Amino acid sequence: MSLWFTEKQTENVGFSIKVSRQLFSKKSDFQKIEIFDSEEFGRFLALDGIMMLTEKDEHIYHEMIVHPAMAVHPRAKDILVIGAGDGGVLRELARYKSIKHIDVVEIDENVVEAAKEFLPQTACGFKDPRIDLHFEDGVRFVRRKSDCYDLIIVDSTDPFGPGEGLFTKEFYGGCNKALRKDGILVNQHESPFYKDDAAAMAHTHKHIFKRFPIAKVYQAHIPTYPSGHWLFGFASKKYHPLKNLNSDKWNALKIKTRYYNTNLHLGAFALPTYVEEMLKDVE
Amino acid sequence: MSLWFTEKQTENVGFSIKVSRQLFSKKSDFQKIEIFDSEEFGRFLALDGIMMLTEKDEHIYHEMIVHPAMAVHPRAKDILVIGAGDGGVLRELARYKSIKHIDVVEIDENVVEAAKEFLPQTACGFKDPRIDLHFEDGVRFVRRKSDCYDLIIVDSTDPFGPGEGLFTKEFYGGCNKALRKDGILVNQHESPFYKDDAAAMAHTHKHIFKRFPIAKVYQAHIPTYPSGHWLFGFASKKYHPLKNLNSDKWNALKIKTRYYNTNLHLGAFALPTYVEEMLKDVE
Structure with missing residues (x-):
């Protein structure tokens, strides 16, 4: 099995990161907050499915x-x-x-x-x-x-x-x-x-x-x-x-x-x- | 149906483009040559699965x-x-x-x-x-x-x-x-x-x-x-x-x-x- 996180950067473009595991997921009053771990980028934060930061960059x-x-x-x-x-x-x-x-x-x-x-x-x-x-x-x-x-x-x-x-x-x-x-x-x-x-x-x-x-x-x-x-x-x-x-x-x-x-x-x-x-x- | 071209930029990172159609494919003595058309990037050329150029950039x-x-x-x-x-x-x-x-x-x-x-x-x-x-x-x-x-x-x-x-x-x-x-x-x-x-x-x-x-x-x-x-x-x-x-x-x-x-x-x-x-x- 391999788990991939994909962000649709536009309707026609996807950027995917291989994920080792999901660390956190919560729907707040404002947005969906998710944190994943990955080999390439370390931990990363996504809000409503959009990558906000990765430990690598x-x-x-x-x-x-x-x-x-x-x-x-x-x-x-x-x-x-x-x-x-x-x-x-x-x-x-x-x-x-x-x-x-x-x-x-x-x-x-x-x-x-x-x-x-x-x-x-x-x-x-x-x-x-x-x-x-x-x-x-x-x-x-x-x-x-x-x-x-x-x-x-x-x-x-x-x-x-x-x-x-x-x-x-x-x-x-x-x-x-x-x-x-x-x-x-x-x-x-x-x-x-x-x-x-x-x-x-x-x-x-x-x-x-x-x-x-x-x-x-x-x-x-x-x-x-x-x-x-x-x-x-x-x-x-x-x-x-x-x-x-x-x-x-x-x-x-x-x-x-x-x-x-x-x-x-x-x-x-x-x-x-x-x-x-x-x-x-x-x- | 939707057709996607994905380049593995590293083992853990994928970059995907929605393709409207494949225009050309040939295995030469040196490499596999492919040309696709896409809405986001126009036509693009891939050699051995690696994007070489797109009309957009x-x-x-x-x-x-x-x-x-x-x-x-x-x-x-x-x-x-x-x-x-x-x-x-x-x-x-x-x-x-x-x-x-x-x-x-x-x-x-x-x-x-x-x-x-x-x-x-x-x-x-x-x-x-x-x-x-x-x-x-x-x-x-x-x-x-x-x-x-x-x-x-x-x-x-x-x-x-x-x-x-x-x-x-x-x-x-x-x-x-x-x-x-x-x-x-x-x-x-x-x-x-x-x-x-x-x-x-x-x-x-x-x-x-x-x-x-x-x-x-x-x-x-x-x-x-x-x-x-x-x-x-x-x-x-x-x-x-x-x-x-x-x-x-x-x-x-x-x-x-x-x-x-x-x-x-x-x-x-x-x-x-x-x-x-x-x-x-x-x-």
Whole structure:
């Protein structure tokens, strides 16, 4: 017998991982949460059948959603993280002594509980004493906040299901208001390759571009996400992601990473022509 | 009924494409050649069950194996292409009026015939009158050549089966000899992500690094190749891939590309830390 997990990345594309066993399965109020173990990728988390992270490549996503902004902002002390129920973003943030406080807003408490039990590689991030964990809707949380964060990281699921509200113009407007006058917003931006993902990406960029004076996009190779070509949005009120990169300062922190480095930081903002054109179309 | 083509990217990972129909199947002296049609990727070519190209993303591979070197070499006139039975590399080379002559060495005539019949999008490259097509083993062809090419492009299959000899130190030594004193070698370099691909990549880099004063690696997002994270080797006797990039000159050619641009050229050489470490380990 062999057991295979298959994600339909589009109606016509399947990505399959040979599974050694299922570790966890629960239907929460929001979604179906499943954790599997596999030889190739280690443990992996799926929400509603969509792979969210694997132990083999989650570091790429988590390093790339955290370090570029932290290497640009000269003094990011107060951070808001939306989503991030697995803890991976928090693990990366915890490496900065300069951070004073992190609000984490995760809609589904069950994801955090499952991660703490079965995904220690990312859930270790929850241990940091600077974290306040809020189980509520990110859109509602942000609505109440004003001028109090240096950095907001939106580690959302896809724009279908419980994460849907995180892709609206109201939400990005709320993020703008919640940020200080030199704040940065980093958003997981989906992929430019398959049609539906690309439409979500363009839609998101359009909303963010309207609300921030600086709105750039950068990319990473994340093999277990559809197409492996993943984008992040870097939106900012003051700092430019390339001109304000302080490589020397970041390198002096001696944070050991496996994917991110300050040279790659510069390269990640150099996008393929077809992606540049998609972005220009909505600007 | 639904028909699916599945490539085992590793023993534990499958990538599946819904197929509308099979257009061609033949067992040649070297390999099994198959061409399918699909809604998501258009037509695609598989050799021994491994996807070689799809109409949706072949332009990424072909642009990235051709344009970086052409944007660096100030006068590449005589070109040798090993492999390339589908014609995609030739289509991209044909866009440079400055090229005088292209030798193409493909071991399997049946691939060229099948491409000409079923893959017009890439096989159009064979129409260029500057091309001389040789059906023979690339290793043997190169052995006879000395000081006569400005650019060699190795568009090989994987290092198993008929392409195996193209990953040996003898072959790269032969390429060095066949190149002029300011020649460039570009090599498809496999992927750094899955274990066997990464081993092939490191092995190849080791051979090339020993034989060329400049041996750099660059990357692209190619969704239908394993992991989507693909590498190319840029080996050179004189020109540096970044310092000798002539962006103004290349942009003045007004070659319309969908993936490559001169900004991305610079970014593509900025590698993730784990890839840099793999390369350093064999240097």
